[in-house]
Amino acid sequence: MRPAADQRKRVPSPSVAFTVLERGLLFFLVWLVLMPSAKVADLAVGLLATALATWTSLRLLPPASGHLRLGALLAFVPHFMWQSVLAGVDVARRAFDPRMPLRPGFVVYRVGFPPGLARNEYTVITSLLPGSVPAGDVEGAIIYHALDTSQPVVEQLAEEERRLSTALISGDHHD
Incomplete structure (x- = not known):
């Protein structure tokens, strides 16, 4: 074997x-x-x-x-732009509506990208997700600060990882 x-x-x-x-x-x-x-x-x-x-x-x-898969990267751009807009709207809405429930806290996400270029790209992209920001890392995981931990933060992070994986062919990317 x-x-x-x-x-x-x-x-x-x-x-x-x-x-x-x-x-x-x-x-x-x-x-x-x-x-x-x-x-x-x-x-x-x-x-x-x-x-x-x-x-x-x-x-x-x-x-x-x-390297990048150019076609997959171009398909990723509209999603990335939309997520950036949603992040801005979400933060503004929370800032101007005092009734908006906030449950701030930290979420640990076990990312499949090992330390290196792909993981850094992933961290930059996920920093634009609505209500969360990378705050550190531990072995095999990234720590995110979330404005509302009752939201599906881990599921969003997994979806972003899946989308970015299709745009990358990388020596430091998981299979």
Whole structure:
């Protein structure tokens, strides 16, 4: 019988060329959004900035340590934006309605992402959930401060983890 570690599904690391192309395209698209100009000089500066940003990203996050599934990430963006709006509305509603019951406290969530890039991304995203904010971590878990512990905080965190998992292929991501 093989050890459990050998039975885990392994995700092949992306090729360096694919990673360079993918990141370069994303950086150039960001440049176009920030500098929507048709001037040749601006495009030349954009290409130079794209090359430098791509080179820096490859140094800081080598291809073997993970990448995003672009399509899944794009599908994740509307959900992320909506959650950000809900978080703002929820906090404002609680601040202006003194009858709103608050049951503040801490919730511990056992996250499937090990310490590293994917877990950090998850923590940043979940910091925007309505009424909760990451407040620390312990072995294998993140501690969240919640405005109302009677709400389904753990279920929301699990849903966010599932959604983010579909957008990531990462060397430090769980299978």
